[in-house]
Amino acid sequence: MSSIVLILLTGVGLGALYFLVASGLSLIYGLMHVLNFAHGAFLTLSAFIGWQVAQALGTASWGSFVVSILVGALVGAVFATLTELVLIRPLYERHIEQVLVTVGLSFAAVALFEGIWGTDAVNIAGPAWLKETTEILGARIPNTYWVLMLAAALVLVALVLFLKKTRYGMIIRAGVENRSMVTALGIDVRRSFTLVFAIGGAAAGIGGVLAMHYTTFVSAHLGATLLIFAFIVTVIGGLGSLTGAAIASVLVAVLQQFANVYLSGTGDFIVVVLLAVVLLVRPTGLMGRKA
Amino acid sequence: MSAPILTVSHLSASIAGQQVVEDVSFQVPATGITAVLGRNGVGKTSTIRGILGLISRRGEVTLAGERIDTLPTYRIVQRGVGYVPEDREVFAALTVAENLALAERDKKPRREFVAELFPDLVARRAQLAGTLSGGQQQMVSVARALLNENRILLVDEPTKGLAPKIVGEVAQALQEAAKIVPILLVEQNLDVVRRLADDAIVIAGGRVVHTGKAREILDDDALTTRLLGVSAEAHA
Numbered sequence: 001m002s003s004i005v006l007i008l009l010t011g012v013g014l015g016a017l018y019f020l021v022a023s024g025l026s027l028i029y030g031l032m033h034v035l036n037f038a039h040g041a042f043l044t045l046s047a048f049i050g051w052q053v054a055q056a057l058g059t060a061s062w063g064s065f066v067v068s069i070l071v072g073a074l075v076g077a078v079f080a081t082l083t084e085l086v087l088i089r090p091l092y093e094r095h096i097e098q099v100l101v102t103v104g105l106s107f108a109a110v111a112l113f114e115g116i117w118g119t120d121a122v123n124i125a126g127p128a129w130l131k132e133t134t135e136i137l138g139a140r141i142p143n144t145y146w147v148l149m150l151a152a153a154l155v156l157v158a159l160v161l162f163l164k165k166t167r168y169g170m171i172i173r174a175g176v177e178n179r180s181m182v183t184a185l186g187i188d189v190r191r192s193f194t195l196v197f198a199i200g201g202a203a204a205g206i207g208g209v210l211a212m213h214y215t216t217f218v219s220a221h222l223g224a225t226l227l228i229f230a231f232i233v234t235v236i237g238g239l240g241s242l243t244g245a246a247i248a249s250v251l252v253a254v255l256q257q258f259a260n261v262y263l264s265g266t267g268d269f270i271v272v273v274l275l276a277v278v279l280l281v282r283p284t285g286l287m288g289r290k291a
Numbered sequence: 292m293s294a295p296i297l298t299v300s301h302l303s304a305s306i307a308g309q310q311v312v313e314d315v316s317f318q319v320p321a322t323g324i325t326a327v328l329g330r331n332g333v334g335k336t337s338t339i340r341g342i343l344g345l346i347s348r349r350g351e352v353t354l355a356g357e358r359i360d361t362l363p364t365y366r367i368v369q370r371g372v373g374y375v376p377e378d379r380e381v382f383a384a385l386t387v388a389e390n391l392a393l394a395e396r397d398k399k400p401r402r403e404f405v406a407e408l409f410p411d412l413v414a415r416r417a418q419l420a421g422t423l424s425g426g427q428q429q430m431v432s433v434a435r436a437l438l439n440e441n442r443i444l445l446v447d448e449p450t451k452g453l454a455p456k457i458v459g460e461v462a463q464a465l466q467e468a469a470k471i472v473p474i475l476l477v478e479q480n481l482d483v484v485r486r487l488a489d490d491a492i493v494i495a496g497g498r499v500v501h502t503g504k505a506r507e508i509l510d511d512d513a514l515t516t517r518l519l520g521v522s523a524e525a526h527a
Contacts (some may be wrong), residue, residue: 170389174382180345181380185394185435187370 002138011254013145018154018251020207021230024200030176030240038102040223041109046072046205047212059125084197106215113220121219238288296321302350304341311337313497326488373436377447381420391489394435426457
């Protein structure tokens with residue numbers, strides 16, 4: 001029983017991390033039809049800067065932990081905004097070129113990060129509580145998972161409130177459905193593109209700092225590793241669907257954890273099989289709309 | 292004919308490299324309803340979408356003397372060009388209220404006017420637009436264009452696929468709307484054209500082949516048979 005609870009809750013925690021990365025990817029694709037391969041770079045830069053901030057403020061304190069997350073979110077948002085304005089916007093309506101430029105940026109960013117912070121992973125430390133565990137139904141759950149779940153829940157609630165309660169949120173929901181009709185109502189939909197990139201970058205930034213605490217290190221390849229699973233989650237959830245991304249994140253991560261424990265460490269393989277099944281049976285994903 | 296509100300000169304348009312409008316030129320008067328007629332596939336919808344810049348196009352389009360063909364779509368609409376698309380294109384996942392709120396550009400949108408015209412939409416404010424009937428969706432689509440003080444409305448096949456009773460309601464709404472804003476109307480239903488339109492433009496083969504008073508065109512059975520492929524008498 002306790003091992004099931006452990007696998008389930010660590011799966012949900014890992015799913016929370018996937019969601020932090022996938023939420024932005026899904027919104028960006030839904031509105032702009034751009035598969036953003038640079039998303040991992042937003043995450044990695046945020047993690048490195050978050051680490052630098054925590055180093056400066058003292059890694060053991062909760063204050064520095066919270067500040068590093070906020071700075072990570074800000075860094076992610078700024079990096080993503082600049083990416084949209086400088087690289088994506090000039091290629092408006094040229095989707096293949098937009099994807100290629102994000103691929104190029106992701107490679108260039110890794111090289112740049114290795115140049116600045118080195119090729120070796122940097123071990124990090126945080127508040128002592130993060131290294132401890134909390135017992136639930138006999139299972140000892142590492143506390144980093146609770147932080148991941150809390151952060152993902154807060155981001156999800158914030159995104160839902162933003163999408164449901166604000167005019168920009170309404171524009172984004174309408175744009176995901178029919179972008180040209182939004183334009184035909186006299187709305188400059190490109191402003192929403194920048195906003196969606198900024199929001200996605202901020203979520204990835206939070207994910208970056210927390211991923212660093214989850215893995216206990218940061219390296220130039222941190223974002224690339226998570227990006228693969230975030231893409232899988234985004235496709236399984238349905239491109240453009242935030243709810244789909246949330247459900248698929250938990251589904252994929254829990255399945256991955258169970259397979260790792262009970263199917264001889266085949267978690268990654270099982271996830272890819274799930275992706276293939278979803279693409280064959282339901283190509284639009286769990287919550288995606290037909291084109 | 293009063294001074295034109297919209298002038299289209301040598302408009303050509305293409306979709307995915309395929310030319311769908313060849314060389315269309317016409318003027319739309321500043322009052323009343325001007326119908327765009329023609330057989331299926333002659334480029335009526337593409338002409339409307341070309342005016343709005345929703346598809347790749349060339350040529351000159353002026354709104355009250357100001358060139359708008361160099362502007363992006365949202366700026367053209369902001370200049371006062373309302374659009375009611377073919378197939379309604381309401382946002383299915385948004386409520387009726389959200390669909391209307393999204394369309395509001397003016398500081399004082401005409402909410403009362405729209406509510407009087409479409410009382411059913413007031414009752415269905417909280418309903419998702421995707422769950423409305425075709426007629427109700429068309430009302431949302433027309434209402435979106437009427438909320439703002441536009442200088443012209445481009446209305447594309449508003450009665451397509453609707454039940455006869457709803458066709459009457461939509462036509463009535465357009466008649467009311469035409470009292471405050473000129474309308475360029477693409478319409479296949481000749482009864483509706485006869486009821487609403489003052490002037491008419493006939494497009495064939497991607498070009499304007501005839502212009503005149505709508506009733507005169509529709510009363511000329513030989514002309515309608517030749518240009519539209521249908522007998523207007525059959526609709527009368």
